[in-house]
């Protein structure tokens with residue numbers, strides 16, 4: 296593979312960037328550091344991706360490594376399996392989560408089990424990236440949050456960043472991980488905030504939750520874009536003297552349950568927040584795990600604030616679907632008042 | 635009106651149903667040893683098949699998909715491959731897998747429900763069988779792209795059935811193979827049936843080979859019961875692939891002489907007459923006749939070969955039956971590169987359970 300045209304500067308640089316720019320930075324870093332990394336997907340080349348996640352990669356790296364695929368989701372799910380089994384590290388983009396479902400066939404039937412079924416002879420170190428979630432008034436099929444469809448698949452990892460730095464560090468970790476990773480990018484916060492990201496090639500740990508706010512009264516658990524409502528709710532609760540601990544799950548699969556259990560053991564109260572429909576959502580898994588953990592200090596029922604069990608509405612009703620900070624505050628107050 | 639495209643599909647056949655040469659044979663086919671080698675692999679595949687069915691019938695193997703009647707396709711295509719090429723088989727290409735170096739014991743292990751059967755000692759980079767029909771075609775595109783990116787003169791060979799050609803993922807793989815000029819040989823083993831659905835109900839296309847045209851690939855037909863023709867046509871497609879000439883779809887015409895699997899009863903949906911007719915075309919007898927007339931293949935040689943294949947399969951069977959199952963932690967230990975701490979408790983629980 297040719298690397299001649301590729302930039303060779305690798306000095307750590309601090310960059311003020313958005314989440315989607317953090318993704319871009321990580322992709323560039325991975326292409327730079329590892330000649331086996333290949334980016335592919337629809338419009339990822341000259342266009343730089345419809346959200347610009349792959350912007351300018353094609354100019355900096357050989358175009359054989361940043362590839363526009365045909366409009367072909369079963370292929371985008373399946374081709375990386377062949378690449379990965381033959382020793383490359385593909386990072387494939389599905390343009391929107393709404394079109395990812397053919398990829399589930401490839402994940403369940405092949406990528407997740409290649410290592411198992413060949414007893415380690417072949418493996419699938421691949422990443423499937425996709426923007427997901429609502430709140431941007433997108434057309435139909437562009438707003439769902441179906442992460443639980445992926446967390447149910449044994450043999451893969453499911454990672455969701457909630458900030459630019461986490462996007463950078465977790466995506467690098469996902470690319471370097473020896474097993475398949477589904478990396479879901481909350482597009483509502485693609486450009487919501489800027490923060491300093493040090494482009495030093497340092498990956499964050501997978502299978503690791505982040506405590507993003509410390510508190511001792513109630514544990515609020517979320518991930519992705521919903522984390523901003525959760526943090527807002529925590530600030531509102533603080534004005535009432537309720538100190539919430541906030542956990543950003545970030546790596547839904549494999550789940551760092553210890554961090555969650557330790558927090559709930561401390562606070563005795565818990566609200567789980569996600570945009571996805573409530574039934575069978577990943578919050579159900581966390582709630583079940585907490586219920587089964589036999590926490591001696593659980594003081595109130597576990598509440599879930601989530602999307603309704605409805606079809607994701609089109610933009611005019613979207614705000615009535617999305618779990619708001621107000622709903623999170625109300626739920627937290629209910630669990631605080633429970634005795 | 636202007637005609638902007640035309641296509642033709644070529645059918646290749648060297649031997650008639652009785653094994654007589656229809657014209658000049660390809661160079662390799664004048665070599666007795668090569669023909670005997672092809673014959674031996676076909677006989678081994680058939681011997682293996684009979685044994686596997688017997689083991690299934692006596693409760694010592696799981697559901698098994700017979701390759702009876704299709705040995706010409708399987709053996710011919712694998713014989714044309716180089717060791718460094720990669721095979722992506724369906725679930726009916728035992729002959730190809732055996733020739734590639736997968737052992738009969740490994741095949742029995744897989745069909746007997748032991749994952750170790752897909753940890754091939756020899757073709758380390760060949761893919762395991764693919765059960766979800768056609769879903770491995772995109773993997774071939776990925777493997778071929780890996781070869782192309784690294785500048786390796788290797789090809790991927792994906793084998794699937796006539797039914798699989800109706801699937802979108804097969805088309806998606808052929809399409810990208812054309813768009814990116816990938817070194818792939820797609821082999822559609824047209825055995826005329828997809829469980830109970832006959833070829834004509836599968837598609838209105840006059841040939842399966844012409845499905846290549848829409849993807850910008852060359853499509854060819856070959857008489858799949860003529861192993862010489864299969865060997866030749868796949869060899870040409872592989873040469874083309876390895877030298878940067880893109881992918882080919884080859885439709886190999888054959889017939890599934892057995893039930894779909896040991897769990898199927900084909901008499902529910904097809905006539906014995908039809909099957910009897912196809913027994914007259916089958917590939918093993920065809921090459922044997924050719925060897926006998928053109929290369930004085932003797933009765934003694936035939937008997938010795940059959941005995942050797944039977945002994946090899948018997949030995950593999952004994953080894954398979956003697957092998958204890960893996961311990962339960964194997965379920966966990968191959969799931970991820972390293973056991974995640976999140977799964978340690980489940981692993982412990984699985985180990986603590988005593989089987990009933």
Ligand SMILES: Cc1ncc(C[n+]2csc(CCOP(=O)(O)OP(=O)(O)O)c2C)c(N)n1
Pocket residue numbers: 724726765766767768794795796797798799825827828829890894
């Ligand atoms: C995607 C998918 N659908 C259905 C099945 C069940 N099934 C197994 S084999 C088969 C027929 C396959 O026919 P063909 O592709 O012609 O291959 P053959 O069995 O004839 O070798 C079906 C429907 C499957 N394994 N995968």
Ligand SMILES: [Mg+2]
Pocket residue numbers: 795796797823824825826827828829
């Ligand atoms: Mg068939």
